[in-house]
Every structure is written in structure tokens, then in C-alpha cells.
Amino acid sequence: MRILFMGTPDFAVPCFDILNKEYDIIGAFTKVDKPNMRGKKIKYTPVKEYALANNIPVYQPNSLKTEETYNLIKDLNPDLIVVVAYGKIIPKEIIELPKLGIINVHSSLLPKYRGAAPINAALIHGEEKTGVSIMYIAEELDAGDVILTGETEITDEDTFLTLHDRLMEIGAEKLLEAVKLIEKGEAPRTVQNHSEATFVKPFRKEDCKINWNLTEREIFNMVRGMNPFPSAYTMLDDKIFKIYGVKENFKKYEDGEVGEIVDTIKGKGVVVKTGNGSVILTEVKPENKKLLSGADILNGNILKKGDKFN
Template identity: 70%
Template sequence: MRILFMGTPEFAVPSLDKLREKHEIVGIFTKVDKPNTRGGKIKYTPVKEYGINNNIPVFQPNSLKTDETFEIVKELNPDLIVVVAYGKIIPNNIIDFPKYGIINVHSSLLPKFRGAAPINAAIIAGEKETGVTIMDIAEELDAGDIILKGVTPIYEEDTFLTLHDRLKEIGAQKLIEAVDQIEKGTAKRETQNSAEVTFVKPYKKSDCIIEWNKTEEEVFDFIRGMNPFPTAYTHHNDKILKIYAVEKNKRIYENGTFGEVVDSIKGKGFVIKVKNGSVILTNIKPENKKNISGNDSINGNILKMGEILK
């Protein structure tokens, strides 16, 4: 089958690689390259790098709504378009063009967590499982009919990164299954239940602030769901203190207020009071300093007893 692939980040690469093993990739659409935050050097998207390394034509249109972009699609003449974390809305003329339509790999169990940050959101919400949905693309965001799903537990030790890496492999495998079914004419569709729909907007910096007045479990899930990106943080002496990992302490401190440094545990880190218990800061990054372990933060006197993180 002739496939036009649309994708941008590392999450999309395993899907592209699996497709290339069995099908002809006639072209790749990926987002425009951006300068690196350090030094301003232009950095290729992971999908573009894959395309260049495997001699696949790569296109980076600023907009999918122009006549020029549609002419490229027509010239490539794909039987199917596959979208994996592309980051752009697909217009109807492109949706309607391929023989077999256009499908998407979305990193949640739809209709839960439609939108831009479903992996973070599933961990932060305390979900016990999540997965990947292969779906038809519709005009409304992530609202198309479901073709296949792949499910995985969310483990206590999972962070955004570990879950992301597991889901990108599950997504690639389920995508191949879905494309095979589409080609054979055996794919079944299921309409999404609109009553179960939830949305996730892209996280802004203000969304990453830790609320210490929440429960031990909520704070734990929030921090690991933000690790390593976009990163949970708090304020200490008017400076940003990034928190990458905490451990649930299972101890209630009667005195003190939420966010207060109420203890330190040798070999682990400082203890912060939260709504129904406390958490141990096991991996932190003070502003303009390197990432350090909780134990090193004690040795370096990064915090003091009685200080309040805001």
C-alpha cells in the first residue's frame, strides 16, 4: 500500500519504521524545523531525520490549507494517510483524498483524554491503565471512529517518559494491525461515546505549579506525570525549584502547613507536608543549578526546616 506519513516527534518514529517494513512510504509531512534552545542551531524533527536517513521524500509545509500543499498530496497519490503526533489540523480536502482515508494514532483510550497531552494527563489523573487508539480522522479533534485499541497498565513507578516509550511501541504494533485490516477490508469501526469525552489542553508553565494542599497521592501522580516534561515546579525564596521525583512518605505531621519542610530523611531527601500526609523530595533542580538527588539536597542545605514551598 502507498502511504503518506504525517508525524513530528520521537513518538511517531516506531510507527513509521513498522510501516516501512511492509508498505511503500511515498512521502513524509513533518512540522517546520525550529532552532535549538541552546545556541539557536536548527534541529531536525525525529521524523525528518528518519526520512532523510531512509531516502524518503520529506515535506514541511507551513500550512496544510494551501493549494500548493494539496498539489503535493495529489502528486504523491497515497492510498492511505497515517498521522502520528503531527501537530497540525488536517483539512477536509486532504481527509477525503486517499482511497482508504486517513487514520491517526492517539496516545489514550479514546474518548478519554482527547487533545494535546494525553500521556501526562492519564498519570496525573491517577488512571490505572491507558493505551493507544487507532482511529479515523474526522473534522472534530480526535472524534473519529475507533478501529483498534492497545491497552497497558500504568505502574506506580511510571513517569511521563517511561509511559511514553511504552505507548509508542504499542501504537506502532496496533497501527500495523489496523492498516492490514483496512487493506483486507476487514476493519471494524466503533463510534466514540460522546458522554465519556474528556479533553486535555497543552500544558502552560502556570499549569505545572505543584499544589501542596492536595493529597499525597495527587501530588505524587502530578510530579511523575510531569517528569521529565514539562516538569513540575514550586517556588523557594522567589526562585523556581523543579521537582522531578518524590516518594510517598506515609506519615502525617500534625504541625506545620501544606508545602512546609517538616523533616529530612537521611539517604532520601527533605519531607514536605501535604493534605493527608507527606512526600519526600528525591530528585530536584534548583534554579540555575544542576539536577540533584534528595540526599545531595540535604548535604547541600538546599532547604531549611520550617521553610514553605509556594
């Protein structure tokens, strides 16, 4: 079976690898290379790096909607196209090209959290479980029939990074299982209940700012759901403090305002008043400084009782 792979970030690489070990991967489509953070050296996408290391042809079209790209895929003549976090919408003309269809690995239990950032969303919304869905791609975003799903529980120790890495491996295992079913002509197609669909849009900067009027649990979930990316933040004296870790304090303070540092706990950090209680800041990155533990923030007198975030 001739498979064309489409993907871009780290999340896609285990899927790429597991298929490459068992099938004929005729090419890899990935997003155009971008300069690194300092804007000097071009940084390859993780999928491109894997493809080059394994002598797989790489294609990086600016658009999938051109006649040139359509003809390229038609000439490659894949039996199946596999998409994993590619980052581009697949047009109808390409969806209809491969005889066995085009499938996608989506990191949520569809129809919940269609669209961007489903891993972040599961944590931010306090879900107790999430998973991956292997589905056929349809014209409507993440609305195709589901072949298989894989689930995992979400614990209080999970952050975006830990959950991302776990789902990355589950996705690869379930993808291989789905491809084998497709190869045998035995792949199920479960229609999604579209009335239950929820959607996640890409994060804007304002979405990442902590609202201290929320409950301590809501703030805890928001912070871990954005750790390490895109990272929650708060403001103090026009300076940005990125917050990577908080701990629920389960203590109410009568004094002070919401968003104010109302206490300090030796060896742990500063305590911020929330809408229903308080949280301890356990990992903080002050503007233009390195990431610090709550204890280091306290010991360095970087934040102190009476400071009020806005």
C-alpha cells in the same frame, strides 16, 4: 499500497519504521525545523531524520490549509495517510483525498483524553491503565471511529517517559495491524461514545506549579506525570525548584504549614507537608543547577527544615 506519513517527534518514529519495512512510503510530512535550545543550530525533527536516512521525500509546509499543500498531496496520490503526533490539524479537504482514508495513532483509550498531552493526563489523574487508539480522522478533534486499541497497566514506577516509550511501541504494533486490516478491507469502525469524551489542553506554566494543598497521592501523580516534561515546579524565595520525583510519606505532621519542609530523612531527602500528609522530595533541580537526589539536596543544605514553598 501507497502511504503518506505525517508525524514529528520521537513517538512517531517506531510507527514510521514499522510501516516503511512493509509498505511503499511515498513521503513524510513533518513540522518545520526549529533552532536548538541555544538558538544557533537548526534541529531536524526525529521523523525528518528517519526519512532522510531512508531516502524518503520530506515535506514541511507551514500550513495544511493552503491550495499549494492540497495540490501537493493530491499529486502524491496516496492510498492511505497515516498521522502520528504530527502537531497540525488536518483539514476536511485533505481528509477526503486518500481512497482508503486517513488514520491516526492517539495515545489514550478514546474517548478519554482527547487532545494534547494524553499520556501526562493518564498519570496525573491516577489512571490504572491507558493505551493507544488507532482511529479514522474526523473533522472534530480525536472524535473519529476507532479501528483498534492496545492497553497497558500503569504502575507506581511509571513516569511520563516510561509510559511514553511503552505506548510508542504498542502504537507501532497496533498501527501495523490496523493497516493490514485496511488493506484487506476488513478494518472495523467503532463509533466513540462522545458523551464520555474528556479533553486535555496543552500545559501552561501555571498548570505545572505544585499545589501543596493537594493530597500526597495527587502530588505524587502530578510530579511523575510531568517527569521529565513539562516538569512540575514550586517556588522558594522567588527561585524555581523543579520537582522530578516525590515519594508518599504516609505520615501526618501537626506542626508546620502546608508546603513547608517539616522534617528531614537521612539518605532520602526533605519532607514537605501536604493537604493530607506529607511527601519526600527524591529528585529536585534547583534554579540554574543540575538535577539532584533528595539525599544530595539534604547533604548540601540546599533545602532545610522550616523552608516554605509557595
